[in-house]
Amino acid sequence: MRFRDIKDSKQKERKKERKKMFGMFRRIYESFISPPEVPKTDNALRFGLLGASDIAPMSLLRPAKTHPEVIIACVAARDRARAEEYAKKHGIEGVHDSYQDVLNDPSIDCIYIPLPNSHHYEWAIRAIAAGKHVLLEKPSTSNGAEAKKLFEHPVVTAPNAPVLLEAFHYPFHPTWQTFMQLIHNDPLAGPVKSAASYFSTPxxxxxxxxxxFRYALSGGCNMDLATYCVSQIRQILGDSRPKVESVTFRTLSKSEHPENEVEDLEQIDEAVTATFKSKTGAVGRIGSDFALTGTFLGMKVPKLEWAKCIAELEEKEVSGEEEEGKQTKLGDGEKHYVQRMVTLYNHIGPVVYHSIVVEDKHSIKRDGTTTVKSWTQKNTIKAYDWPDKSDGRQGGASWSTYRYQLEEFVNRVKGRKGTGVWVEHQSSMDQMAVLDEMYEKGGLKVRPSRAVEVEG
Structure with missing residues (x-):
């Protein structure tokens, strides 16, 4: 290769990298810093917020700016002063004195509930009974018994009942759907052999x-970061209720949390690792930590890692396919096999950056045993938007997982088809049942229910 050719090649690579960086900064800006506001339609859904939460700006307020059919109309908090401060900061017009006042407001169509886990059941039932559609932060409830009571409650199961969605936001993004397609609906994909999901914070x-870190509020890593991992393992394994094989919890330390109650120290899991087995015998693993650390110069320091999911598939016989549709010539008694592994990085916040790495190990075997040829094909895929919008799918490279989730929530409320991606009520009940089983297997208490009477 001539020097000029090498120089041109390097310039093209630098230009490509600059384009990638610009794209990332633009996505971050439009998703998290200054979402482009759009005019609202006359029949836009009016949302009321229960609680002045830290998560709402990212999970609902910013996504709502770019949705023509969503208006954030009001908020209530533990006290009015807090609600007024929150409303002023985020440009919310209405403030109510109490959560119940929000539910009683006839101008409100939908309720967003980002309250502590311990309060999810009560206020979800109250909101549905008041005729409001509900976007309910995950986990749906404190425990499996509450989840069953919620999703099988007459006001929830009644014909034409309001929409109730547990807000697992990540599956609504094209990144997760592409990942699942590569595992379960691809010509080179065999049955799932093993799966892993990791998600921690420094x-x-x-x-x-x-x-x-409060047991009375149904806290714990298993109820927060790890609940994502459990949800993902259930989907990858294709088993809504995999068996919990083993669980190890690390509880809070007195030195790190001197102000916490004794019950918090004994029952709050700061980190969790667990293994599962599906009905087909596939193995799942999770790892999650509220306080991930590494070492630097012999000292413990906070450690940051990308959230990651890995799916290893069984070897599968294929009909000679190779990359780009080419055919592999097979001799007498020879067969072509592929064993796939798919790794997804940062499925929690894919709008910033993500990577789906597909590694296909090909082998030609004679008589099913002797390998006569082998090679590995590796491919990296990005999926910021739907590749095909011919069916009316909406999306954009700057849409976060929360924005895609909001699109489907509105579609469901409006009676539109949408993408078909949804968190079904049975799945939400199964999710909580698995979390309960993990606590029991790991020697901790199932998260408690509050002693409240809810009429519905």
Whole structure:
């Protein structure tokens, strides 16, 4: 290769990298910093917020700016002063004195519930009974018994009942759907052999007084970060109720949380690792930590890692396919096999960056045993938007997982088809049942229910 050719090639690579960086900065800006606001339609859904939560700006307020059919109309908090401060900061017009006042407001169509886990059941039932559609933060409830009561409650199962969605946002994004397609609906994909999901935050990310560290509020890593991992393992394995094989919890330390109650120290899981087995015998593993650390110069320091999912598939016989549709010539008694592994990085916040790495190990075997040829084909895929919008799918490279989720929630409320991606009520019940089983298997208490009477 001539020097000029090498120089031109390097310039093209640098230009390509600059384009990638510009794309990432643009996605971050339009998704998290300054979403482009759109005019609202006359029949836009009016949302009321229960709680002045930290998550709502990312999970609903910013996505709502880019949705023509969503208006954030009001908020209520534990006290009116807090609600007024929150409303002023985020440009919310209405403020109510109490959560119940929001439910009683006839101008409100939908309720968003990002309250502590312990309050999910009560306010979801109250909101549905008031005729409001509900976007309910995950986990749906404190435990499996509450989940069953919620999703099988007459006001939820009644004909034409309001929409109730547990807000697992990640599956609504094209990244996750592409990942699942490569595992379950691809010509080279064999049955799932094993799966893993990891999601942690660095030590110090959550304050020591965070509600996640309160047992009475149904806190714990298993109820927060790890609940994503459990949800993902269930989907990858294709088993809504895999058997919990083993669980190890790391509970809070007195030195790190001196102000916490004894019950918090004994029952709040700061980190969890677990293994599962599906009905087909496939193995699943998760790892999640509220306070992930590494070492630097012999010292423990906070550690940041991308959330990651891995799916290893069984070897599958294929009909000679190779890359780009080419055919592999087979001799007498020879067969072509492929064993696939798919790794997905940052499925929690894919709008910033993500990567789907597909590794296909090909082999030509004679008489099913002797390998006469082998090679590996590796491919990296990005999926910021739907590749095909011929069916009316909406999306954009700057849409976060929450924005895709909001699109489907509105579609369901409006009676439109949408993408078909949804978190079914049975799945939400199964999710909580698995979390309960993990606590029991790991020697901790199932998260408690609050002693409240809810009429519906």
């Amino acid at each position: 030590r110090g990310y959550f304050g020591k007084d965070d509600i996640r």
